[in-house]
Amino acid sequence: MSERRIQRGARFELITDRVTLPNGKSALVDLLKHPGAAAVVPFLDDGRVLLIRQYRYAAGGYLLEVPAGKLDPGEAPERCATRELEEETGYRAGRVEKLGAIWPSPGFTDEKIHLFAAHDLCLAEQRLEDDEVLSLVPMAFEDALRRVRAGEIEDAKTGMALLLAAQRWTGGYGR
Numbered sequence: 632m633s634e635r636r637i638q639r640g641a642r643f644e645l646i647t648d649r650v651t652l653p654n655g656k657s658a659l660v661d662l663l664k665h666p667g668a669a670a671v672v673p674f675l676d677d678g679r680v681l682l683i684r685q686y687r688y689a690a691g692g693y694l695l696e697v698p699a700g701k702l703d704p705g706e707a708p709e710r711c712a713t714r715e716l717e718e719e720t721g722y723r724a725g726r727v728e729k730l731g732a733i734w735p736s737p738g739f740t741d742e743k744i745h746l747f748a749a750h751d752l753c754l755a756e757q758r759l760e761d762d763e764v765l766s767l768v769p770m771a772f773e774d775a776l777r778r779v780r781a782g783e784i785e786d787a788k789t790g791m792a793l794l795l796a797a798q799r800w801t802g803g804y805g806r
Contacts, residue, residue, distance in 0.1 A: 670699035682695050
């Protein structure tokens with residue numbers, strides 16, 4: 632019905648909308664506009680996955696994650712996934728496969744994260760941005776799945792990407 636821009640930041644925009652809901656009622660909603668993102672589960676040749684331990688200010692510390700990042704204007708999700716893989720890990724994918732997509736927080740943002748798996752990795756050049764504080768954490772795929780089930784991997788995109796990869800390649804969600 633109406634839109635009012637509240638704040639435009641470096642990467643996101645906060646708007647307040649007056650909307651008509653499917654039940655016919657009107658409501659005022661805040662929305663964090665997001666360009667979308669891509670995340671990728673990198674599989675090393677020996678079957679391990681390459682996760683990253685990344686500092687996240689909003690989480691108050693480090694999280695274990697798959698490489699991910701926001702889409703640049705006009706960028707295809709698969710291209711974003713391969714770019715982020717190379718920038719954050721220093722590996723280039725020989726083959727990428729779509730796993731699915733998720734809406735991580737649809738109560739307040741229109742962000743959609745496209746999930747991929749990367750195979751046939753070769754060394755490239757890691758190019759971290761100034762705000763990226765991370766280290767590489769290779770681990771057995773089964774160990775990563777165990778950590779998801781145990782609640783040790785708290786990052787939603789990472790948990791979902793790992794579970795979708797397990798479903799695709801093992802026919803289940805791991806033991």
